[in-house]
Amino acid sequence: MVDYKDPKSTIAAVQVPSEGEAGKTGSWRSFKPVFNPEKCILIKSEKARCHICWMFCPEVAITKSRPPTINLDYCKGCGICSTECPHGAITMKKE
Amino acid sequence: MELKHESNSQATRGRHVEILTGNHAASHAARMARVDVVSAYPITPQSPVVEKISEFIASGEMSARMIRVESEQSAMASCISASITGARVFTATSANGLAYMNEQLAWAAGTRLPLVMCVVTRALAAPWSVWTDHQDAISQRDTGWMQVFCEDNQEIYDTVLEAYKVAENDNIFLPIMVCFDGYILSHTTMPVELLSQNEVDTFLPSFNSHLKLHEKIDEPVGVNPVTLPDPREGFPGYMEFRYRLQKTIEKAIDVFEDIERDFASLSGRNHGGVVRGYKMEDADIAIVGMGSASSQAKKAIPHLREQGIKAGVLTIRLFRPFPKARIREALKNVKQVVVFDRDVAYGLEGAISAELKSALYNRKHQPHVQGFIVGLGGRDFKTEHVIHGTKMAMEYAEKNEVPDETKWLGVDK
Numbered sequence: 001m002v003d004y005k006d007p008k009s010t011i012a013a014v015q016v017p018s019e020g021e022a023g024k025t026g027s028w029r030s031f032k033p034v035f036n037p038e039k040c041i042l043i044k045s046e047k048a049r050c051h052i053c054w055m056f057c058p059e060v061a062i063t064k065s066r067p068p069t070i071n072l073d074y075c076k077g078c079g080i081c082s083t084e085c086p087h088g089a090i091t092m093k094k095e
Numbered sequence: 096m097e098l099k100h101e102s103n104s105q106a107t108r109g110r111h112v113e114i115l116t117g118n119h120a121a122s123h124a125a126r127m128a129r130v131d132v133v134s135a136y137p138i139t140p141q142s143p144v145v146e147k148i149s150e151f152i153a154s155g156e157m158s159a160r161m162i163r164v165e166s167e168q169s170a171m172a173s174c175i176s177a178s179i180t181g182a183r184v185f186t187a188t189s190a191n192g193l194a195y196m197n198e199q200l201a202w203a204a205g206t207r208l209p210l211v212m213c214v215v216t217r218a219l220a221a222p223w224s225v226w227t228d229h230q231d232a233i234s235q236r237d238t239g240w241m242q243v244f245c246e247d248n249q250e251i252y253d254t255v256l257e258a259y260k261v262a263e264n265d266n267i268f269l270p271i272m273v274c275f276d277g278y279i280l281s282h283t284t285m286p287v288e289l290l291s292q293n294e295v296d297t298f299l300p301s302f303n304s305h306l307k308l309h310e311k312i313d314e315p316v317g318v319n320p321v322t323l324p325d326p327r328e329g330f331p332g333y334m335e336f337r338y339r340l341q342k343t344i345e346k347a348i349d350v351f352e353d354i355e356r357d358f359a360s361l362s363g364r365n366h367g368g369v370v371r372g373y374k375m376e377d378a379d380i381a382i383v384g385m386g387s388a389s390s391q392a393k394k395a396i397p398h399l400r401e402q403g404i405k406a407g408v409l410t411i412r413l414f415r416p417f418p419k420a421r422i423r424e425a426l427k428n429v430k431q432v433v434v435f436d437r438d439v440a441y442g443l444e445g446a447i448s449a450e451l452k453s454a455l456y457n458r459k460h461q462p463h464v465q466g467f468i469v470g471l472g473g474r475d476f477k478t479e480h481v482i483h484g485t486k487m488a489m490e491y492a493e494k495n496e497v498p499d500e501t502k503w504l505g506v507d508k
Contacts, residue, residue, distance in 0.1 A: 011207045
């Protein structure tokens with residue numbers, strides 16, 4: 001069986017996402033995600049499961065925590081988290 | 096076509112013969128392979144393959160998920176995504192639909208996904224044509240997919256099952272096209288013996304993906320990130336991945352033959368492995384072709400032999416990977432090779448003819464090779480073309496001529 005974590009046997013390019021793959025990309029940002037804890041379902045209910053922002057962030061700049069935190073060193077400001085959040089808990093503000 | 100029934104009735108219990116078109120033979124194979132996901136876009140002459148599958152799903156005979164899409168490019172993209180999660184996937188297309196998939200075909204091969212796709216071969220527009228030739232499939236030969244060409248409906252059913260087994264082999268993991276001629280096979284009925292579901296399940300256990308992303312929902316990974324020219328921190332560079340792809344597809348010839356042997360002992364049917372000879376034992380001249388071109392060449396053999404021309408037919412079944420060594424072996428006793436291509440590598444010559452020459456070059460035994468372009472866009476490729484072409488080729492060989500310009504048969508010049 002092929003193990004994608006083993007570079008010798010990997011047959012398809014698969015990467016475990018990690019911070020800083022392309023340097024500190026936070027400097028590319030012109031819009032900043034601002035997190036509103038009052039709207040986040042993870043804060044409103046301890047039983048809630050969501051983490052859609054974490055799942056969608058292409059830079060792995062959002063943590064899978066309660067509340068999720070955004071690492072602005074790497075966040076490029078793409079706004080995907082804001083678009084995908086079903087509760088409107090993330091808004092994009094001009095830097 | 097020959098149906099060899101095993102004498103042991105236990106072994107064949109649950110088998111039955113149905114009168115099927117080539118398209119429906121493919122649908123039955125996909126059903127019995129227990130395909131999980133089908134995504135396709137309709138195009139003539141492929142559409143009945145997927146229409147039949149949707150009937151199987153509607154009647155509960157098949158539990159696959161059908162993804163309806165707005166184009167072939169999306170069909171292939173859906174197939175890729177489904178396969179990455181570990182699903183067994185099937186699709187089918189023809190002609191411009193296949194061309195529309197081109198970019199995604201390269202993604203599928205590069206991601207090493209064992210997709211099985213029926214290509215019901217049809218001429219590529221323009222001008223618009225719905226009839227057969229091999230241009231569509233041949234035009235995708237460099238995408239990293241394996242390609243098999245079939246000659247009858249039984250072979251289509253059997254090859255789809257074999258195709259999954261080859262594609263999903265632990266040492267392969269590559270996509271494969273099962274190609275068969277539009278109308279000549281796709282819409283023509285023939286008796287096809289279906290194996291029992293038990294036999295198929297034994298031959299084709301469930302798919303064990305190398306990615307299995309569905310098991311890693313809490314451990315997300317990125318598939319196909321930007322891959323740099325050079326390896327970095329042990330992560331291979333682009334060229335390493337491409338090297339692995341080529342080395343793997345080279346191995347597929349042996350794997351295909353092994354699987355063909357397994358399939359033959361299970362079913363009692365042997366399609367000859369990667370190349371198939373007909374009256375080749377004592378032949379001085381080999382006529383080479385694929386699919387319908389090869390079937391037509393066989394019809395001409397009795398006529399040629401009556402005229403004292405000892406000809407046989409070599410059918411190329413596996414076109415990608417191109418079985419160079421097997422072809423050389425099959426041609427070791429012939430003085431002359433005549434190739435009939437239902438395709439053109441535009442600006443060069445027929446694709447099979449060109450590739451066959453490259454397989455023979457730099458070797459001791461170099462028979463004279465003459466190619467002909469025939470049967471484009473559904474133009475009838477007739478027995479008389481085979482006879483005429485063979486005689487023309489014999490004259491060239493006699494005079495030791497190798498014309499640079501392409502020779503076409505059955506065209507108003």
